Amino acid sequence: xxxxxxxxxxxxxxxxxxxxxxxxxxxxxxxxxxxxxxxxxxxxxxxxxxxxxxxxxxxxxxxxxxxxxxxxxxxxxxxxxxxxxxxxxxxxxxxxxxxxxxxxxxxxxxxxxxxxxxxxxxxxxxxxxxxxxxxxxxxxxxxxxxxxxxxxxxxxxxxxxxxxxxxxxxxxxxxxxxxxxxxxxxxxxxxx
Numbered sequence: 001x002x003x004x005x006x007x008x009x010x011x012x013x014x015x016x017x018x019x020x021x022x023x024x025x026x027x028x029x030x031x032x033x034x035x036x037x038x039x040x041x042x043x044x045x046x047x048x049x050x051x052x053x054x055x056x057x058x059x060x061x062x063x064x065x066x067x068x069x070x071x072x073x074x075x076x077x078x079x080x081x082x083x084x085x086x087x088x089x090x091x092x093x094x095x096x097x098x099x100x101x102x103x104x105x106x107x108x109x110x111x112x113x114x115x116x117x118x119x120x121x122x123x124x125x126x127x128x129x130x131x132x133x134x135x136x137x138x139x140x141x142x143x144x145x146x147x148x149x150x151x152x153x154x155x156x157x158x159x160x161x162x163x164x165x166x167x168x169x170x171x172x173x174x175x176x177x178x179x180x181x182x183x184x185x186x187x188x189x190x191x192x
Contacts, residue, residue, distance in 0.1 A: 003100075003118050003121050003122050003125070004095070004100070004118075004121060006122075006125045006146075006148070006149045006152065007121045007122075007124060007125045007128075009146060009149065010124075010125045010128045010129050010132070010146075010149060011088055011128060013128075013129075013132050013143075013145075013146075014044065014084075014128050014131065014132045014135075015084070015085070015088070017132050017135050017136040017139075017141065017143065018041065018080065018081045018084055018135070019081065020136075020139065020141065021037055021080075021081070021135070021139065025037060025139060026038040026041075026073075026076075026080055027073075028138065028139075029138060030131075030134045030135050030138045031133065031134040031135075031137045031138045031190060032130075032131065032134040033169065035072065035073075035134075036073055037080075037135050037138065037139075038073035038076045038080050039071070039072045039073040039076075040072075040131045040134050040135055041073070041076040041080040041081075041083070041084055041135070042064075042065060042071075042072035042073045042074060042075035042076040042080070042083075043065055043066075043067070043069075043072040043075075043127075043131065044084065044127065044128055044131055045065070045075045045076060045083055045084055045087040046060075046062065046064075046065020046066065046072060046075055047065070047123075047124050047127055047128075048087040048088060048090070048091040048124070049062070049065070049075070049087060049091075050065075050105050050107075051091050051094070051095070051105070051117075051120065051121075051124065052087075052090050052091045052094055054104075054105040054117070054120075055094035055095075055099050055117075056094070059105070059106060060105075062075065066107075095117075095121075099117050100116065100117050100118045100121070101116055101117070101118070102116060102117050103115065103116060103117070104116055104117055104119055104120040105120060108120055108123065111160070112160075122152065122153075122156055123156065123160070125149065125152075125153060126153040126156050126157060129145055129149055129150070129153050130153075130185075130188060130190075132145075133145065133185065133190070133192075134190075137192075144181070145181045145184075147180060147181070150180050150181050150184050151180065153184065154180070154183070154184045154187065157184070157187060157188060158187070161187075161188070168188055168189050169189035170189055171186060171187055171188075171189060172185075172186040172189055172190065172191050173186065174186035174192075178192075
């Protein structure tokens, strides 16, 4: 249940940052290289749609949402905050205790054969956590991550990160006195 709690708190933080996006900034650059604020929002929506479809026994085959894809902002549409909230509500409706122990979506199991939906929620938590910072920092906000979410997300990142074009760039050297959040972001190629 810790994973589910972190997942929900991270979604709350993402929602709070989206609520501050001015209407004229959805197509502004985010801190996630090559993606706008709208693109990042669409990518996070994609992760929730994968979960929702998986719970129903279907695969979500839309290809413009995964890491490194082009135009994930299309999933966010004209009103990204409303699209996000609808996707979140739909995904929340299917996240049950029974679902958590089931195998993760196929694309994730391909890389981690024993992964469960709980593991996939940890991935969504990591992803949403980072992208909350990507959007907030691009808008000039000082986004502070919950330390008890940073630690497990950093551990997961060390296991799964592949540094390929369009995903994660080279590590950034953090300052010697960097806090856990700054070290986490530096590992992901972001300067905090």
